[in-house]
Amino acid sequence: MMIDSTASAEISDRSASRTDTLRVAVVGLGARGIGHATALATIPGCELVGLADPRGAARRNLRGMGHTAPRYRRVEQMLEKTSPQAVFVSAPLPARAALARTALEQGCAVFLERPMATTAEQGAELVALAAEQGMPLAVAHTLAFEPVFDAARRAISSGALGKLSEARASMYASRVFSAREATRYAHGAAGGVLAHMSVDLLFVLGRMFGTPVEVRATASRLYGTLEDELHAMMTTEGGAEVGFDSSWSVPGHPYPATVIELAAERGHLLVSDDALELDLSEPSGGFPAGSTLRRIADLPQPARFDVSGEARWLEDAAFVAWVAGGSAPFNTGEAALQTQRVMEALYESAAAGGTSVSVAR
């Protein structure tokens, strides 16, 4: 068996073969919104019909970049004038859920930045509304679309490693060394490193090991009112312990670093941004005994356009394919809601000094 990212390749193939045109719009024209607009402009069968942001400078910037879609200050006006079939909501967290609700109520499919809402309750309302409207709802968890992490998830799903004993995961970056920087990343919303950076890793862990049943967490505030570091232990349904460490205030990490390491019945797996290493005590799940190494250059890179890497394009293309009648990607609103609930449990535990908290289902 090959370690590959065939799912990603399928996304790319589906996008390339579509002949119908899907009308899409982007709300929130910050860095993420620009990323979506750029990706959408290169996905076959996509037509960017509207852009919305209350900031005139942001709208002017998109126009100056070469986007010719009409621009609007208010999302309601954009929906009315352009009738998009899908809306990408990249607005700051406090406004996100309300904008998604407006788009869903207008009969649009919605793709939301993560986290999807300020509370799990708000997220659940969005998931229920999407189901009621029969509209696709997905949430950006870009790390899960990175070919190397997708390949690791596939290796685990293949059963090659057997029963999980324990796992550790970390995400570190050198980003925040003052209260001002923390505020800049958080865009004035609650939540620090977990909500605005490592929630992506939480989602990836959920895909690999299932939603944990119980969590314990501690958080540290180094520079302001938001947590800059969060350490946690999570217990899976099978009883395995998954360690989780994240910080955006670690010196020496000019490039964000994500690592997942696990020990299981038949061997070990280590995956990082650079490579996947699998070490098996016996041949299993199509993998040979001993060490298997796959670096990023060994894995498929099916994105047709590089938008700060592979994953952003693949994620957007997967959602577009879903809205156009294809199968649902793995980052559905429902799946993201589970991650939101884990995040909420981690914050609750940290606020209570590290006591065990059950994850709501």
Next chain:
Amino acid sequence: MKRTFAAPRLLLGARSLSGVSRATRDRMIELAARYHGPESLAVTLSKALDAGAEGILATPGPGLRAALRELKRTVPIAAVLPVLDEHERREVEPSLEALIRERFPQAGFAAKWRARFAGLGAGGDWSRLVPKLIELESGAVRRRELCAVVLAEPIADCALATGHSRLFARFIKFVHGRFRVPAGIETCNLGVLLSSLAEWEIAPDFIVGPVNPAGLGMKPDRDTLLAALRRSPVPVLATELRAGGTVPLAEGARFALESGARGLVPDLVDFEDVAGELKTLAG
């Protein structure tokens, strides 16, 4: 008669110092540590020129400027502009108006004066704002050192996605007219850019983009890019020769040249022995 600008054949890449590389994280950190001080970078740059590099492809940031000050000789710089640091590249919306506001106070008097006229009536249009921003940042490289101006990849690729052909045309005209050096374009979407430029009938003096046997970073896909490369009238200087460290430098360089690249930009991160390996490539 229209003046022609020749593309360089061998540049030492220092883009990894600005975070632009597909090398492994450990390797990038190792590199950052090695070139933390200006002296070690200065020595390496000097050795690179002695070994046959025609210049350095780099963002003229404070680290490079400090290294250049250490040297008694002139180091030709193919300056990648606008200057976008790691944070600006990844996290901040590339709003050129905001960048211009930020760069204005740091620019010299002459650059400010010229920049006032460069983007007149721009109204947010990147094709007019890019020259203005480059004007403000060009003071970071001394004129005698400037051997080319290369449009930075985040700007080039955003404009490529939207089909903003005017931006590329104006950039080339501006660089030729203002600096009288070759105008290059850096991209992470080489195959797409080559096809688009051919369609728009726009010819920069060279393009810088990934070419390697593993196909790493070759968009829209390896085969399409290689086909576009073979028929491209625009010289391509190949980067990411080692495909994130998976192939030897000599093999990557040979593959790129055999595939139609006219020049090479091996990066600092690709070398164990800059002088020795560069000499082999130059030979």
